[in-house]
Amino acid sequence: MEFKIKDALKSLSNIFSGSVFVFSREKILYSSEDKTPNISLNSHPIVKKLLESEMPQIITNPGVHPLCVNCAIFSKCSAKLEVAFPFFTQGKALNGGVCYNIGRGASINEDDLDDWLTLLKHFSNFLQYMVEEKERLLNEHLLKQQLSYLINLVPEAVAIIDGQGRIQNLNSPAQKVNLANCVGKNDVINEIQKAHGLKGQFRITILERQKPLELNIKTFGDRKRLTGAIVHTVEKLKVPKDTFPQKRNLLAFNKIIGGSPKLKKAIEIAEQVAPSDSTVLLRGESGTGKEMFAHAIHLLSPRRNENFITINCAAIPDNLLESELFGYEEGAFTGARKGGKKGKFELANNGTLFLDEIGDMPAALQAKLLRVLQEKKIERVGGTKSIPINTRIIAATHRNLEEMITEGTFRKDLFFRLNVIPIFIPPLRERPEDIKLLLNYYLKKYCILLKKDFKVFSREALEILLNYHWPGNIRELENTVEYLVNVESADEITPASLPTYIRFNQNANKKVGIKAALKTQKKKRLIAALEKHGYDTEGKKRAAKELGISLSTLYRWAKKYNVEI
Amino acid sequence: MDKKLTSQNIDSLYYGSIILGSGGGGKPDTLLRVLKSSVSKNNKISLIPITEVPDDSTVAAVGIIGSPELLNEDIPTGDEGIRALRLLEQILEKKIDFLVSPEGAGVNMLYPLLVAMKTGIPIIDGDGMGRAFPELQMTTFHIYGEISGAPMVLCNSRGDEKIFYSKDNFLLEIDTRQALNEYGGAGYFAGFAMTGREAKAAIVPETISFCEKLGTIFTKTSSYQEILKDIINVTKNSIYGSAIELFIGFVEGMGNVQTFKWQTITLRGTREYKQEEFKILIQNENLFAYRNNKVAAMVPDLIYLLDYQSGLPLNNNNLAPGMEVAVFGIPAPTLLKTKKALNVVGPQCFNYKSGYQPLERIHFSYYF
Numbered sequence: 020m021e022f023k024i025k026d027a028l029k030s031l032s033n034i035f036s037g038s039v040f041v042f043s044r045e046k047i048l049y050s051s052e053d054k055t056p057n058i059s060l061n062s063h064p065i066v067k068k069l070l071e072s073e074m075p076q077i078i079t080n081p082g083v084h085p086l087c088v089n090c091a092i093f094s095k096c097s098a099k100l101e102v103a104f105p106f107f108t109q110g111k112a113l114n115g116g117v118c119y120n121i122g123r124g125a126s127i128n129e130d131d132l133d134d135w136l137t138l139l140k141h142f143s144n145f146l147q148y149m150v151e152e153k154e155r156l157l158n159e160h161l162l163k164q165q166l167s168y169l170i171n172l173v174p175e176a177v178a179i180i181d182g183q184g185r186i187q188n189l190n191s192p193a194q195k196v197n198l199a200n201c202v203g204k205n206d207v208i209n210e211i212q213k214a215h216g217l218k219g220q221f222r223i224t225i226l227e228r229q230k231p232l233e234l235n236i237k238t239f240g241d242r243k244r245l246t247g248a249i250v251h252t253v254e255k256l257k258v259p260k261d262t263f264p265q266k267r268n269l270l271a272f273n274k275i276i277g278g279s280p281k282l283k284k285a286i287e288i289a290e291q292v293a294p295s296d297s298t299v300l301l302r303g304e305s306g307t308g309k310e311m312f313a314h315a316i317h318l319l320s321p322r323r324n325e326n327f328i329t330i331n332c333a334a335i336p337d338n339l340l341e342s343e344l345f346g347y348e349e350g351a352f353t354g355a356r357k358g359g360k361k362g363k364f365e366l367a368n369n370g371t372l373f374l375d376e377i378g379d380m381p382a383a384l385q386a387k388l389l390r391v392l393q394e395k396k397i398e399r400v401g402g403t404k405s406i407p408i409n410t411r412i413i414a415a416t417h418r419n420l421e422e423m424i425t426e427g428t429f430r431k432d433l434f435f436r437l438n439v440i441p442i443f444i445p446p447l448r449e450r451p452e453d454i455k456l457l458l459n460y461y462l463k464k465y466c467i468l469l470k471k472d473f474k475v476f477s478r479e480a481l482e483i484l485l486n487y488h489w490p491g492n493i494r495e496l497e498n499t500v501e502y503l504v505n506v507e508s509a510d511e512i513t514p515a516s517l518p519t520y521i522r523f524n525q526n527a528n529k530k531v532g533i534k535a536a537l538k539t540q541k542k543k544r545l546i547a548a549l550e551k552h553g554y555d556t557e558g559k560k561r562a563a564k565e566l567g568i569s570l571s572t573l574y575r576w577a578k579k580y581n582v583e584i
Numbered sequence: 585m586d587k588k589l590t591s592q593n594i595d596s597l598y599y600g601s602i603i604l605g606s607g608g609g610g611k612p613d614t615l616l617r618v619l620k621s622s623v624s625k626n627n628k629i630s631l632i633p634i635t636e637v638p639d640d641s642t643v644a645a646v647g648i649i650g651s652p653e654l655l656n657e658d659i660p661t662g663d664e665g666i667r668a669l670r671l672l673e674q675i676l677e678k679k680i681d682f683l684v685s686p687e688g689a690g691v692n693m694l695y696p697l698l699v700a701m702k703t704g705i706p707i708i709d710g711d712g713m714g715r716a717f718p719e720l721q722m723t724t725f726h727i728y729g730e731i732s733g734a735p736m737v738l739c740n741s742r743g744d745e746k747i748f749y750s751k752d753n754f755l756l757e758i759d760t761r762q763a764l765n766e767y768g769g770a771g772y773f774a775g776f777a778m779t780g781r782e783a784k785a786a787i788v789p790e791t792i793s794f795c796e797k798l799g800t801i802f803t804k805t806s807s808y809q810e811i812l813k814d815i816i817n818v819t820k821n822s823i824y825g826s827a828i829e830l831f832i833g834f835v836e837g838m839g840n841v842q843t844f845k846w847q848t849i850t851l852r853g854t855r856e857y858k859q860e861e862f863k864i865l866i867q868n869e870n871l872f873a874y875r876n877n878k879v880a881a882m883v884p885d886l887i888y889l890l891d892y893q894s895g896l897p898l899n900n901n902n903l904a905p906g907m908e909v910a911v912f913g914i915p916a917p918t919l920l921k922t923k924k925a926l927n928v929v930g931p932q933c934f935n936y937k938s939g940y941q942p943l944e945r946i947h948f949s950y951y952f
Contacts, residue, residue, distance in 0.1 A: 258952075261946070261947055261948055262875075262878050262880070262947075263875060263878070263880065263946075263947065265947065266856070269812075269816070269829065272817075273816050273820050273950065273951075274951070274952065276820055277821065278821040456821055456822075459823065462918065463918060463942075464951070467944055467948065468952075473922045473923075474922065478785075510922045510924055
């Protein structure tokens with residue numbers, strides 16, 4: 020680019036048998052001369068005047084003009100005309116510009132002076148663009164170098180992807196795990212293109228050397244257009260080893276924290292159905308803890324000492340899902356492992372198979388799954404032999420399956436087969452009384468995992484966190500606490516450590532006003548009174564009495580505030 | 585919204601206070617009888633959430649100090665604490681608006697309730713320890729509020745009174761212990777005066793209501809397995825954290841470690857723990873637990889015992905060789921586990937030379 024700017028300046032200077040230079044602040048950046056003259060800009064009175072006035076300057080009578088009196092090259096000056104234009108951005112002068120020194124040989128007359136000035140002005144704009152473009156390229160190059168250095172500092176494998184899905188940079192851990200190959204082979208780019216616009220960040224699990232590899236993907240875009248992405252592995256925190264064996268049945272529901280009536284109801288149903296082999300369908304928004312429920316049901320079942328196998332139907336590319344579920348025989352497809360491979364159904368034989376995000380299962384596989392559930396037999400991909408299986412199925416979804424049936428994207432017969440025992444897990448916003456418990460629970464967890472001293476929330480920070488609406492449910496809350504433990508070095512977590520979107524949300528909440536606050540207060544009081552006295556008729560009567568309202572008002576409040584009674 | 589404690593709640597608080605006593609804290613049986621007979625006269629106790637205590641109100645702690653076993657010989661009436669409290673009000677030239685328990689466990693769970701009931705002064709739902717500890721400075725009043733116990737008034741049932749002005753809580757502990765020798769080993773005190781605002785930063789909240797909820801489990805007859813499930817349910821949804829069964833076994837031996845102030849309980853495993861051994865080290869409270877010589881729990885986390893047959897909680901004074909007991913751990917509230925708190929109530933304060941190992945770290949997969 021530097022070469023091109025110099026070329027342009029040379030061509031220009033030839034036209035008017037003079038010289039041109041581009042300056043910025045107190046330096047000449049580019050000049051039409053072969054060697055940039057070592058002259059301070061102070062020696063060019065016209066430039067000095069331009070920088071002071073921020074206006075274009077013209078000397079039509081060099082040697083006579085008052086500005087020429089102090090010029091360092093006064094005696095050597097051979098100019099016929101000297102013109103300088105400042106650089107402008109959005110109407111504001113920059114500390115730079117172009118200076119044209121037009122020689123006596125130039126065929127410029129007074130008549131065509133205006134045309135010449137217009138032309139020189141256009142040249143100035145063009146030169147400004149070239150200079151800025153060069154600076155931009157330099158900055159871009161610097162950022163690339165810094166980014167390359169930075170990504171090599173992190174232990175995670177990182178791949179930087181451009182808008183066309185091409186890998187632009189890989190750090191050394193990425194080269195070790197062959198991330199470029201994983202990304203290409205597993206159609207990750209396709210997943211990125213599909214997900215962009217729907218979710219800015221998501222996780223997928225792919226298979227690399229027959230081992231699942233969890234990848235986090237962050238997409239970037241300009242409006243709806245994907246401009247790039249970052250793919251990286253997810254570091255698993257080292258879990259401390261237990262000193263003593265644990266009784267498996269006691270591990271069931273002690274990790275599901277919360278005492279809200281809706282959650283209690285879900286736990287109650289789960290406990291009741293756990294000992295049987297019935298298929299369970301867990302319904303609930305993303306991040307509500309469906310997998311924890313599934314695991315708890317497994318631990319309370321007679322199958323507790325067998326495998327609990329999980330598969331996320333949304334995270335595995337469609338073309339891999341079938342072989343993941345049912346396994347494959349040797350030579351079933353290119354790259355198939357020698358001796359074949361067991362699928363999740365076989366791995367979960369005599370145990371439990373948790374089919375997460377069942378609503379995302381492709382139609383062809385839905386049919387195959389239905390057949391397996393009916394016949395209790397599977398066939399590996401590329402195989403002909405039927406293998407009997409005894410697996411308990413727990414499925415889960417955040418999607419509205421009934422709606423999907425109407426749309427024809429989910430099979431009705433499969434739905435009925437799965438929906439034997441539906442359990443609805445409430446979102447966090449429907450159990451605000453559990454937020455504090457969950458915050459403290461995860462605070463302890465991450466203080467231990469991250470080997471930090473135990474911390475507490477300050478009263479103010481807790482207040483803000485309790486008022487946040489947690490759209491991502493427990494998963495979001497857990498991630499937030501992990502972040503806070505990471506960033507807070509003191510014993511107490513204060514509002515200053517909270518992510519801005521949570522702090523900002525607090526201000527938004529305040530603006531909602533007293534009416535909304537009263538509504539929340541009433542709802543909390545209603546739930547607390549019902550919790551205390553019970554949900555039977557007697558309990559409701561006592562709760563109404565405590566709240567100082569009639570029984571019919573209690574029913575009206577319950578309806579109004581969406582409290583199930 | 586305050587809660588009224590009635591005679592129905594007292595039984596629950598009694599059982600809960602034994603658990604929070606972690607083997608010590610004093611056997612609250614005598615106080616249970618006194619409190620129940622007083623509450624039955626339609627007196628109610630107002631239990632106030634800390635959030636509802638006005639910042640400019642005056643809060644003070646009232647309780648028993650010394651050997652609670654001596655209370656069986658000289659049954660408390662609550663009037664001793666009231667005398668101490670009134671004298672404290674005179675010294676402060678202020679009315680006490682709210683009471684707080686210095687130690688929400690054992691006798692100090694029930695005695696402040698007795699004083700609250702007799703005076704009509706509301707008591708805050710919370711305390712200064714979240715469990716039982718042996719020394720005066722081992723309170724969150726001291727750790728987080730830097731509240732001095734002084735001026736402190738110490739009384740006995742014979743009508744004697746002493747006032748202490750040592751601003752340093754460690755010195756105050758030594759001074760009061762010395763005075764207790766003259767009082768025959770036990771006394772009643774009022775002190776730790778603070779504002780409502782200070783109390784908000786300096787107490788472990790919700791411990792009385794937690795104690796009541798926990799104790800309610802034992803007021804219903806049920807099997808060990810049901811009790812276990814209920815304990816887990818109540819504890820996991822509290823500021824403490826899920827209780828964990830650490831061992832089941834017969835009490836094989838109880839004794840003192842010569843030249844040290846430690847007492848020990850040794851258990852021989854039964855049921856799922858056959859061929860295993862469990863040891864508890866005690867200084868007033870159960871402080872360290874070892875399963876087959878490996879640490880299973882340590883202070884400030886709570887270690888307590890249940891009678892396996894009846895399922896009822898046990899104070900160490902109730903133990904006898906040959907009894908089959910279940911040992912449990914409950915994580916202490918996080919307020920007692922911060923670096924600041926561990927300096928005052930952590931294992932090193934009991935001469936343990938290594939760092940604190942949290943219950944949730946030792947049994948990580950159980951908790952997380």
